[in-house]
Amino acid sequence: MRRDTTTWVRACVACQAAKVHRHTKTPLQPLPTSIPHFHTVHIDILCPLPESRWCDQDTQNGRLGVIGAKVHDKDYFERELTALKQQRLNSTGTFYEKTTNAVRASYIVAYKVAQAKKPHTIVKQLVLPCAKEIVRLVVGEDAPRNLNNISVFNDTVSRRINETSQNISEQVVDETKSPLFAIQLDESTDVSLSSQLLVFARCMVEGDFKDEFLFCKTLDIPTRAHDVLEIVNNFSEVNRLDWVNLVGVTIDGATAMLGSRSGFQVLVK
CATH class of the missing domain: 3.30.420 (Nucleotidyltransferase; domain 5)
Structure with missing residues (x-):
């Protein structure tokens, strides 16, 4: 069967025309680090990409429409950039406070799961969905969005449990x-x-x-x-x-x- 397949592919003109005979390998190069936040963004592009088109209605309004993407004008991106620059990324900003509370909540959940001797996969499968439903019914419909910042991936919870265990062991040794x-x-x-x-x-x-x-x-x-x-x-x-x-x-x-x-x-x- 393998020999028949090889013979059939070699006889196909379209297959031979589309075959890549020469592969270009780009050598690895060091990426310069930038101090400002989001100064440089590196993206891995997977080809082939879908073709983009100009939408007549969006073109008249001065906007570019891309198939499968949300349409935004230039002012939208300028507003997002201005809002990002105004955010305080230090310990006094809202971004730092939200991130700190999300990480703290992730550690507390992992600690409680370890105390209950339950598998760490239960956080993503059961704990977070139940927490969202409870918050939605008690607080409001928009409240569960705040729980999306809590990292509950299986690897993350497992790492949190190991780090908590190591920290407790160090505290016990220091007391001893x-x-x-x-x-x-x-x-x-x-x-x-x-x-x-x-x-x-x-x-x-x-x-x-x-x-x-x-x-x-x-x-x-x-x-x-x-x-x-x-x-x-x-x-x-x-x-x-x-x-x-x-x-x-x-x-x-x-x-x-x-x-x-x-x-x-x-x-x-």
């Missing part, structure tokens, strides 16, 4: 860097029969004790005290936790933890 802290270790097995090491920390924050979940790491099977110590030590080195400030270690009754010679407590001492 108090003069004195203690840790509690527990070994558990998840649904995939993988051994997980859970580490909790207790530290003094503003004159009161505070318990926080520190980290969770996968353990090799069989689990040994040296492996547990290596994981905890690597985490301490990466986050710059000083072993000197460690004043207490709480463990369960596992053999790897309570060994009198090679247990975790003995190795920590």
